[in-house]
Amino acid sequence: MKKIIPLYCLVALLSFNGFAQEKKEVVIETTQLNENIYMLKGQGGNIGLSIGEDGIFMIDDQFARLTPKILEAIRNISDKPIKFLLNTHWHGDHTGGNENMSNEGAVIVAHENVRKRMSVDQFNKERNRTTKAAPKAALPVVTFTKDIMFHMNGEDIMVFHVHHAHTDGDAMVYFTKSNVLHMGDTYFQGKFPYIDLSSGGSIDGYIQAHKKALMLINDDTKIIPGHRNLSNKKELREYVKMLEDITLKIRVKIAEGKTIEEVSKDASITKTYEDQKFANWFINAETIRSTIYKSLTTHKKMKSENDR
Template sequence: MKKIIIRYPLFLAFFTTFLSAQEKEATVTVDTLSNNIYMLTGKGGNVGLFIGENKAYMIDDQYDYMSNSLKQTIAGITNKPLAYLFNTHMHGDHTGGNSNFNSESTTIIAHDNVRKRLKDQAKAEIKNNPLLPEMTFSEDLTLFDGDETIMAFHVHNAHTDGDAMIYFLKDNVLHMGDTYFAMRYPFIDLKSGGSAEGYIKAHKKALLLIDESTKIIPGHGRPSNKKELETYVLMLEDIKATITEEIKQGKTLDEVKNNIGITSKYDAVHGGGFIKPEIIRETFYKSLANK
């Protein structure tokens, strides 16, 4: 496993609807997942980097203040120009660096709804806003680089209403964005079109595509695999079934939020992240009750 560490002084704190980052220095760690694909971990969502025959491809770009650290890290891996930058969804810890990476030589790609939501947030004209994706798709998009096939596909109402996964067929690496929080409870953004059922369906779609050798880049957490994702889906389905039954029995939101027994067998492993057990119970209740 290849490790690269770069320290970079903080010059800007970037706030999103669900995360606030204020650090004195930023560290970028690189995991080598194949001969051509790397996972870059810093502050914000995990970044994917694919080195093609003549150009590089990037998936997500973390917070605005991480851009210089990421650029230095990428320069230490390859001198090939960055041609495409995928946004897996619209949250600022995955798109905050868009303006810093967007250029005449780099095209930002995302689902249609990502562009719409970023435009609404930016409140600026499209032509004057480098934050916005320049190429969008509604369902699927395929790119080819040498013998590699790069498949971007939309999953409906999962983490948000604009989620996309990026799969590298030959290298057998899947970037799931925030449709997967490895070893922690997920953040399902109900206000941005996410849903508990859509989140589970997204995982099942991924499982149909991958095999036991697939390397998974989650939106947050360490690199994962099919077996871990299968276990994660079973956990989500169990929570969904239990809370659905609670709703049928007329239990209130407060009763479900305070019922630690619903998630107790998963809390030790998955409850230490941004989303605490009470919050995941609340999220599932609101999503399922409003179905």
């Protein structure tokens, strides 16, 4: 039995979050999607697993303190080794167990921006928080810039980068034979998304990431979101419509000269979706309105400067 090493404290970004279960005992819930693919839910980002004769391909690993429970849940399914761990982005609720999984023998893979951000302290301007750099053992050892393919457990596993969506290092994972897509935090099923502007995220990139996913999948595809419940193409399509609707309304307000304070207080922009319970968690309606406003104005300014 390998020793589980306590990992750096990377809960800063999500210590405020609505998924935290601080007063509850965390239970790892296992959902089998087909013969080889599983989804694990606990505290933090949803974990994806491909388990077969070649070993285990793992997507994200939640927090370090949950590693023993996560490993127990995995061992209840299979005693195969964890060959690869793919990080969908750098946030601690998806990478917190990296060092522990590395000690279990997993090869950590991520977009190059994930390694860059994990290698140095990260300051989140929106929340006035600093996340300390990760130890070397927690860093991805294989990085990619656009796409990477794994051939494992009888299927091709497509991993592809989506630009400036939730962060600047997001990756989606598509199990081609199983027809399962893990979207990481480019999709918060049923709730307003958290777009990390300080880490290169943007509303336009977020919407484009969804459109890329919609081009790839079909009506039978099972979608593992970064948080919350298993989803499908129909739900994702409606989610994109929601984001496009809110974004268009805010673009109009910006064109009319409205300030961020005015837009963030304008409940009419998001009322339809508040009624559908999209706002009843840590990203409330006011937060999503101000985030989209900042994203649209900041990225417009950046583009203008880059065009000079």
